[in-house]
Amino acid sequence: MSEPTIEITGVRKKFGEVDVLRGVDLSVERGEVVVLMGPSGSGKTTLVRCMNLLEEPDAGRVRICDCAFDCGGPRDRSARRLAQRARRRTGMVFQQFNLFPHMTALGNVIEGPRQVRRLPAAEAVALGERLLARVGLADKRDEYPSRLSGGQKQRVAIARALAMEPEVVLFDEPTSALDPELHAEVLDVIQELAGEGMTMVIVTHETHFAREVADRIVFMDGGVIVEEAAPDAFFTRPAQERARSFLRLVE
Numbered sequence: 323m324s325e326p327t328i329e330i331t332g333v334r335k336k337f338g339e340v341d342v343l344r345g346v347d348l349s350v351e352r353g354e355v356v357v358l359m360g361p362s363g364s365g366k367t368t369l370v371r372c373m374n375l376l377e378e379p380d381a382g383r384v385r386i387c388d389c390a391f392d393c394g395g396p397r398d399r400s401a402r403r404l405a406q407r408a409r410r411r412t413g414m415v416f417q418q419f420n421l422f423p424h425m426t427a428l429g430n431v432i433e434g435p436r437q438v439r440r441l442p443a444a445e446a447v448a449l450g451e452r453l454l455a456r457v458g459l460a461d462k463r464d465e466y467p468s469r470l471s472g473g474q475k476q477r478v479a480i481a482r483a484l485a486m487e488p489e490v491v492l493f494d495e496p497t498s499a500l501d502p503e504l505h506a507e508v509l510d511v512i513q514e515l516a517g518e519g520m521t522m523v524i525v526t527h528e529t530h531f532a533r534e535v536a537d538r539i540v541f542m543d544g545g546v547i548v549e550e551a552a553p554d555a556f557f558t559r560p561a562q563e564r565a566r567s568f569l570r571l572v573e
């Protein structure tokens with residue numbers, strides 16, 4: 323078996339007195355699609371933010387490809403640099419899109435390649451156009467986010483994440499801020515990426531989508547992983563009562 327793209331071990335995170343992650347181990351293989359499910363407040367967002375070190379765990383280890391980061395140590399310069407390198411290997415798609423409002427769709431997509439990857443302008447533009455076409459938005463390249471629908475904004479955000487050529491893309495409830503009729507256009511793009519072999523971790527409550535796209539469902543509750551299973555097994559015969567009662571609520 324190939325080496326996992328992401329491997330987190332013993333990850334813990336507190337906010338104040340609240341234990342949000344209470345020791346999480348998770349590996350994601352190259353090309354694997356992992357869907358994270360669980361009740362609100364179970365720690366899913368915190369876990370994906372810890373996976374790319376947007377949030378630094380209090381303890382544990384996060385390895386993204388060749389970057390291994392031991393958490394809880396001194397935040398010195400070399401630690402910060404390592405975290406930055408690890409973060410660059412991941413793309414993140416947020417609930418609220420987080421597009422730069424003063425930049426066009428194309429501007430949003432090429433900002434990372436220009437500033438971080440230092441691509442020459444013409445090359446970045448060609449890449450941006452290719453990625454906007456890939457998410458079905460070639461004709462929106464010069465629009466500002468305020469003139470795009472929520473579904474279009476999220477597709478620009480996906481193109482922006484891909485522009486950094488990440489090893490893995492993390493999605494935090496990518497459709498939860500969208501009207502229901504806009505969900506499909508975003509989920510279709512994610513499904514296509516899965517078909518192309520992109521490694522992904524997706525937090526979502528969309529059970530039908532999860533069943534189709536996931537190689538594995540990881541179910542969290544109370545800051546720990548309670549159950550992991552292939553989608554068919556998880557949705558038809560979840561082993562844990564907590565997973566059963568969650569599924570009764572969302573399905």
Ligand code: ADP
Nearest residue numbers: 337340342360361362363364365366367368369
């Ligand atoms: P989920 O994504 O499963 O809904 P979250 O990871 O968003 O769960 O949150 C888990 C818990 O951590 C919640 O109780 C939430 O209030 C708390 N939490 C998350 N982020 C912060 C933060 N930045 N500061 C304080 N508490 C937080």
